[in-house]
Amino acid sequence: MASTVTAMPARMSAEEWQTRCDLAACYRLVDLFGWSDLINTRITARVPDSDGHFLINRYGLLFDEVTASSLVKIDREGNKVEPSDYEVNSGGFAIPSAVHMARSEIACVLHTHSIAGCAVSMQQDGLLPLNQHALQIIADVAYHDYEGTGRNPEERARLLADFGDRHIMVLRNHGLLIVGTSIAAAFVATYRMERACAMQLAFRQSGAEFHPINDDVVRAAYDNVRSRLAGRNDPTRSEWPALLRKLDRIDPSYKE
Template sequence: MAVASLSPDMSAAEWQQRVDLAACYRLLAHYRMTDLIYTHCTVRVPGEPGRFLINPYGHRWEEITASSLVKIDVDGNKVGDSPHRVNPAGFTIHSAVHMARHDAACVIHTHTRAGMAVASLKEGLLPLNQIALQFYGRLGLHDYEGIALDLDERARIIADLGTHCGLLLRNHGLLTVGRSVAEAFNLMFYLERACEVQVATLSMGREIVLPPREVCEKVGAQYDQMNFDDGDLQLEWDAHLRLLDDIDPSYRT
């Protein structure tokens, strides 16, 4: 379903990015990964260095549309005449990642029950199952420093993320980065699922079996091939969009 952009001078690329990010918010809400009006997903504005899109502060994620997203600069200040508020403090973590990782078009941060539980364990995410093995050797770990209001923390977040696809934020939550909204969402969906499975597995109080290291590394490489070489990522994203269009296509407006 095609919808016109906000203004005649908005590029088609920006409008598509808005639609994808609005879809991401709606999907996170559908899969129960929200924290009321808190935490954020952000994405770069194509062709506008140092400009990003973020959710309007105070909106439930089920309410977010392409046109309601707010354009901000690297310091979290609004760009343009949007009537909506933003939460600059909430952009501290995202800005750090966007500034350091030019491949990080999209950054997603969540405070889910399972994600916060696993992030509070000393061992973090364990290679307990096939889903978790997607992240073997691909997750950074950042120690908790309090609510992310201190800009000095940016450097440490960047160092701990390195070249990884995501972070376990100790005692805090989960973060994923992607070259597209689709990639960042894919990573968050499965990272959350891996955390849920770990919580369930450890709750059984039985002896656990971990695959050998060479198998863990093999499976991680297999996921990369399926998602990117075989085009599964786009197939999956298209399926998500069909789901949203069936439920409520207003995210496109």
């Protein structure tokens, strides 16, 4: 990924520029895969080796307009830490900030209002153990009840308690909140959850009778601590370079 460093501004660390390029790519990929919601929702990333600094999108951009240099650096309260003409949705950073600050291993917090994710968030039973895709992540899925759009500071503690050390959270009647130890890990976990949600919707809409999975297999999936730790397996070296090649073929301007 050396090519992503060529446009790096002076006085910026190579690590921050690389994070900017990866985060801009993540915004573009979320849009490309159909999970964006106009200018709403956000993906944030921790600036490596910084004292509580994060990168967030310039508020008002569509996700396919986000570039590395347009990302805004903010502190844990959502205040800009460098001069910037760009505005940020600092109120929307409250929940991601709480996760970033409570879990130092988390590099990226990805929030979506995707159709499949929202649809499963409305279903009483949440993600069901219906197939291999669901079983591979089901032990890593947490749930948090909807408390309205008011940003009650007390909700942050409840959300963190509900999340625990999992990586995929269903925000009931709202959407998904997915975290990763890298931007790549957060994106790939989102992809896996989206696929599982879409498969559940397709099956339920079919009205067909369910072919059951052996109880022992289902139980093992819920007990599988390794799958719960899946978010800590970093796909930076596997899926992510392939996804960046895909973006580069379509539009490499995310690196600007």
